[in-house]
Structure formats: structure tokens, C-alpha cells
Amino acid sequence: MRLQLALNVKDLDRAVDFYSRLFGVRPHKRKPGYANFAIAEPPLKLVLFESPEASDRVNHLGIEVQDDAEVRKATERLVAAGLADKVEENTTCCHARQNKVWATEPEGIRWEWYRVIEDVESNAPA
DSSP states (O other): OEEEEEEEESOHHHHHHHHHHHHTOOOSEEETTEEEEEETTTTEEEEEEEOTTOSOSEEEEEEEOSSHHHHHHHHHHHHHTTOEEEEEEEEEETTEEEEEEEEEOTTSOEEEEEEEEEEOSOOSOO
């Protein structure tokens, strides 16, 4: 399990350069307008969306897990607590096929609990 921080950035190349040097790793995945870092220490999935017009820097937050049982457990917990906004199965997002559940905190920050099934080239929904 690791925390995910998804940021909106104005200049993807500058952001990739900065975060590569900050964490000492190159992006795990790089596509037009998108990059992600799978950082071992600290355990972090850093996702960058090139979005020069975005008013908020935080795009969303998440928890990446390794199997669907963990996604189901989080879904059951969030549904029971009345927090689950949306459940997605076999959806394409961030150049990957994923299973996930979403919740939105009181001030509007979106959280996802998700598992990557496989990387895909297209970012179009499944």
C-alpha cells in the first residue's frame, strides 16, 4: 500500500525534472500531459497532470493497493460509512486499467482507493 498524490502542474517538463531530482528517480510512466513516479522511499505514487489552467494544485489523493480484495474491503467500508461517491471496475484512467472506489472530503478533495490491473497505451475509458 502506498499514498498517491496527484498534482496539476503548469509545465510538465519542469515538474518532471524537479521531482526526478527531488526523489532521485525517473518517471515510471511518461505520456503527453502526464507522468507518474513509483517512489519506493518514501512509498509514494506521485502523479503529474499538465493542466496550466487548473485553479487547484491538488488534482486528487489516493491509496494504491496491490489486490482487488483490498479495493473491495475499502469499498465496503466507504459504502457503510456513507462516503463512497463512485465505484469503478475495469476502468481506464492514467494510462492504466484499474478497479477503484472514490470519496470526496468535505472541502472537495477527491480520494481514490485503487488497484492497477495493467498499464495500457490509450487513456480512453474502457
